[in-house]
Amino acid sequence: MARRASTQETLALSFEMLKRIPQSHQVTASELHQQLKEVGIERDIRSIQRNLEMLCEHFEIVRDDRSKPYGYSWNKVNTGFSLAKLSPQESMLLSLAEDYLSNLLPANVLSSLSSFFDEAKYNLIPTDSSNKERDWLKKVRVVSETQPLLSPKIHPDIFRAVSDALYNDRFLTLDYHNSKQEQRSATVMPLGLAQQGSRLYLVCRFEGYDNERSLALHRIHKAYVSAFNFKRPKEFKLSQYDADGRFGFGEGENCRIQFCISKDSGFHLLETPLSEDQQVEEHDDHFRISATVIDSRLLEKWLRGFGEQVWDISPKKILHHKY
Template identity: 40%
Template structure:
């Protein structure tokens, strides 16, 4: 009996530890010890370290250890082997099936493959459900229409994606062989800083050794990628959010503008009222029955394309772009 009681107490402590290990950040051994103590569970540092080591070695518990510095950090990772065993309700299965159809040509193949167990579970759930016929019929009544020209995603080698992902996770340098859009080959060492998806393409934001400028490289143009045992160098004050906000990925014309549009189509006015460009947008009807829209936004090729595409249908009669950052004269077309 004492052996059983001891095992039960050990299991209770393990459960208490697991409940305190977060998914979205690392937690250190002292932090865990303090949290357990607050709950009335006294445990020595040595015993806690031993239990954490055993927990990390047990793959089914999905806990990983960051040993880059002391004290070590611990974090839960999303289970990978449990996806296929996930129990889904019919409603969840329907949503996943719709997501699969929507993402089919939006994500690179390796990413889609990593989600395939979950999508397969959704399909199985729908087949085994008592109302299969009704649900499958419902799926055929819903469609996704992209606002952009549909394109197939480029082919990214799984080993390239795996190496880039590992380098980003470990914050380690990568040795790459890359071919640019005009066929020039580059071999070099880069510090990975982030991963950005733009439409169907996936880009590595990085910095080459010996250079100060930031580059973004298309993963489908990488021939080789190897993770090195050297820590990546991150530029001071660099954040991926800030880099993206500086319009490196939206085909920017390099400035922010105050846009003024005048158009005559009432349906366009209703659509723009329902789905505005952003919170700065204003829309009012003019005395002659036309509409005037004003908004501050990035001057991009995509904006120009949108205006050109809707010029006739919306009855656009005036387009005026005024730079927001300076006093340059407005550009006007009628």
């Protein structure tokens, strides 16, 4: 016999459903069922449907029963469950946030915001009247410094499990393959999530080790969130991990590098220096650059990218590393 939900559970479910019913468009029971599931609220579809009928009786919620599946939305004259309608500026901000932060938000938080994102998109639909906020989205863009690549495929269940474990400080059991296509399984302590270009990386500690490694999310085949929590190591900081060049395949070791670069290729280094202590000697047709940087494979790749426009590199070992 199924357990009868308590009054507190029923109220909590109703509250979560009210937050997800939009005003500008309709949502179905199945869509609400999926949104609730993504934030850890497990109810069968019949329970969702019964609660929707109850909410229609007590709130200004309209059911469109002209065709199945039925659609639900707030009455147009009602402001909805939120106390205020999104302003054009808030709609613009949310649209930008969805475009550029969706990979860095926990899956449960992203799901909770889905109705707000939908509302923001609706508010920015072109109309006969002027909409400077909508037009602004066409005027700004983040562009790539390198050859653009399509983002690798990450299964939603993998991202959901990784972000859930990271959000709640829980161990994570993974099946994955490395860059050599070798299959591996491991239990890890998730410590951070970083986006580098088109890729997402999980920074973690493998069970039995005290150092950190980065795993590409698109190489993870299966991910299981443990019921066991862990205490985050106080000495770990994601910002320092990045500053140490770990995402550039370095080991956090500084080096003093010197090289010559043609003026055409090196002028940008006068505007965007390699480091705070960068020094530049100007010659007739080139610059002599000296700077303290993190020694990494990314540095080697960057230098090689200039081809014959860069020469006399010191120390020479930088171009002969084996990582």
